[in-house]
Amino acid sequence: MPPTNAPARLEARISQETKALVQKAADLEGRTLTDFVVSSIQAAAYKVIEQHQTLKLSLEDSEAFVNAVLNPPQPNEALKSAALRHKQTISV
Numbered sequence: 060m061p062p063t064n065a066p067a068r069l070e071a072r073i074s075q076e077t078k079a080l081v082q083k084a085a086d087l088e089g090r091t092l093t094d095f096v097v098s099s100i101q102a103a104a105y106k107v108i109e110q111h112q113t114l115k116l117s118l119e120d121s122e123a124f125v126n127a128v129l130n131p132p133q134p135n136e137a138l139k140s141a142a143l144r145h146k147q148t149i150s151v
Contacts, residue, residue: 073081085095116124134142 081096082092085092088095090098
């Protein structure tokens with residue numbers, strides 16, 4: 060099994076127009092096509108992952124969350140019963 064940091068190959072079929080566009084962008088930044096593509100897809104991947112891992116709340120949701128944390132409701136009977144069962148189970 061190769062080391063995890065060993066180079067891996069990625070191939071993609073793109074149109075000539077897209078390749079020319081990407082090559083022009085790489086040239087403008089003074090980078091190789093490979094370096095430009097790799098850094099661009101890596102940045103895009105990080106962005107997508109961050110977007111999916113970040114919880115975004117509306118102003119109304121944010122206020123409701125803060126209010127619930129600062130002013131939690133009193134536990135109802137079901138919660139009290141569950142807490143008692145948990146305590147009895149853990150204590151055994």
